[in-house]
Amino acid sequence: MKLSRFARFSIALLFVWIVLFAFLPQIMVLIASVLSKGATDFILFEPTVQNYARLFDPIYLQIFVDSLVLASVTTLLCLIIAFPFAATLARAPKAWRPLLLILVIIPFWTSSLVRTYALIALLKTKGLINAALLFLGIIDAPLELMYTQVAVFIGMVYTLLPFMILPLYAALEKIDVRLIEAASDLGAGFWSRLMRITIPLSLSGIIAGSMLVFLPALGMFYIPDLLGGAKNLIIGSFIRNQFLTFRDWPFGAAASMLLSLMMLLMVALYAYAQRRERA
Amino acid sequence: MRSIKTAYVLLIYVLLYLPIGVLILYSFNASKFSTEWKGFTLMWYEKLSSNDGLIEAALHSLNIALFSSLLATLIGTLGAVALFRHRFLGKKFLESMVYILIVSPEIVMGISLLMLFSAAQMPMGFWTLLIAHITLCVPFVIVTVASRLANFDQSVIEAAKDLGAEEFTLFYKVVLPMIAPSVIAGFLLSFTLSLDDVIISFFVTGPGYEILPLKIYSMVRVGVKPEINALCTIMFVLTIFVVLLSQYLLKEKR
Numbered sequence: 001m002k003l004s005r006f007a008r009f010s011i012a013l014l015f016v017w018i019v020l021f022a023f024l025p026q027i028m029v030l031i032a033s034v035l036s037k038g039a040t041d042f043i044l045f046e047p048t049v050q051n052y053a054r055l056f057d058p059i060y061l062q063i064f065v066d067s068l069v070l071a072s073v074t075t076l077l078c079l080i081i082a083f084p085f086a087a088t089l090a091r092a093p094k095a096w097r098p099l100l101l102i103l104v105i106i107p108f109w110t111s112s113l114v115r116t117y118a119l120i121a122l123l124k125t126k127g128l129i130n131a132a133l134l135f136l137g138i139i140d141a142p143l144e145l146m147y148t149q150v151a152v153f154i155g156m157v158y159t160l161l162p163f164m165i166l167p168l169y170a171a172l173e174k175i176d177v178r179l180i181e182a183a184s185d186l187g188a189g190f191w192s193r194l195m196r197i198t199i200p201l202s203l204s205g206i207i208a209g210s211m212l213v214f215l216p217a218l219g220m221f222y223i224p225d226l227l228g229g230a231k232n233l234i235i236g237s238f239i240r241n242q243f244l245t246f247r248d249w250p251f252g253a254a255a256s257m258l259l260s261l262m263m264l265l266m267v268a269l270y271a272y273a274q275r276r277e278r279a
Numbered sequence: 280m281r282s283i284k285t286a287y288v289l290l291i292y293v294l295l296y297l298p299i300g301v302l303i304l305y306s307f308n309a310s311k312f313s314t315e316w317k318g319f320t321l322m323w324y325e326k327l328s329s330n331d332g333l334i335e336a337a338l339h340s341l342n343i344a345l346f347s348s349l350l351a352t353l354i355g356t357l358g359a360v361a362l363f364r365h366r367f368l369g370k371k372f373l374e375s376m377v378y379i380l381i382v383s384p385e386i387v388m389g390i391s392l393l394m395l396f397s398a399a400q401m402p403m404g405f406w407t408l409l410i411a412h413i414t415l416c417v418p419f420v421i422v423t424v425a426s427r428l429a430n431f432d433q434s435v436i437e438a439a440k441d442l443g444a445e446e447f448t449l450f451y452k453v454v455l456p457m458i459a460p461s462v463i464a465g466f467l468l469s470f471t472l473s474l475d476d477v478i479i480s481f482f483v484t485g486p487g488y489e490i491l492p493l494k495i496y497s498m499v500r501v502g503v504k505p506e507i508n509a510l511c512t513i514m515f516v517l518t519i520f521v522v523l524l525s526q527y528l529l530k531e532k533r
Contacts, residue, residue: 004445004446005446006450007361009357010358011358013357014354014355014361014362017414021392021395021411021413022380022391022414024395025388025391026391028391042397081291085291104292104295107299109471109518109519110518111474111492113496113499114302114514115298115299117495121305122297122298128301158295212382216385219386220478221478236384236386240386243390252390253390256386256387256390256391259386259387260387263379266382267379
């Protein structure tokens, strides 16, 4: 069938945009990652695998391991916090659900930088958390929360929690309540129902949420920057430094390719879980 | 069990709103450094109104957000309808790219666009920010519109075609009115994505065109200023207003 002029225009517009500003730049990153760094130019056209080999240098490897640990713990914390929350929301009275969801989304509609900034007011030595704990007599001296790993975790979880809640809610809402009731009638306890029905049936939501938390957690350099001081380097800060401070673009490009590779792996995992769920 | 669940849900909501609430409260606090409440003041709002740099950055941000979300909505809506209606060479490629762009970390897009703009020797500023924000938003518009199209009654299109509607008339008179709520939703999502973006903008911004998130970022790094509380409060109220307005408009439509 021949496409109309209007259809061809629509397709061409999207196609050109995606190729020019998303696909082509990504190919450039891929090519740069196997080229050398120049003394005056950013990139020399001398092929090398040195950039990838250097990623396994213990100094850099440590950054990646730390970053992966940070992202994994953040994802796990988000999952543990969000699961009971989303499960309760999914079983709330139908009329309330849209409002309850909007209330989750509203904070996420304000700048995440602004919210990180707001956290500083809570966490600093003379901040609200310390004031409250001192007032209640739980602690004698203020806790040093700012510029610690704990502050970074709080910031990450706070910023990324909605990305876990929403896909979990979507998956949990679809589960037929009768399945759980049937299991209950047949004598299955709370844990048994959770492990054998609720979790397997919401697996694609769990993976989608984990993906939406884990991947940004590797790249959001401004949260460790503001809350953790400069001590905490994540892959995102590392890539930024290679591009803007050290001007070693090929090395930064190699690190970025590593990040893209992790993303593709998670996408494949998600696709696999969805196919299994349908089968 | 029931009350434990309710208490837990309430606790999470309180935690979600606590930092923003504290921020708003402090924007009216007369004390500059401590967290102590030293009385109500509008001083920070006055200081803000004379801070030309901040206001200029805020206007730049609104400018970029408005133009990029309008263009992203145009490209995304036309694209989503075309992807839904037609089969063509490269369709699978486009669909895969859309999903990959949504899940890929922002920093990856940031540095790749930095490389592109440098290679093309484009000066960093308004245009690079605009292009970057459109590229960020288009995939989100597409999935928002596509989710609405998925529930679309195909027979309506067939009927319009049988009655002799041209492709454009079909889009303008039949498809667009039916997907209008999702187009508006896509536009609003783009607007907030653009206004909020830190990471991509970080790489494609230039000294000539400063935008608000980056300005706040550099200010927070050198030290906390109470004017920022005031500015953030205004932005929060503005966002809530836009969201509520859109909800209201969408309800009217239905």
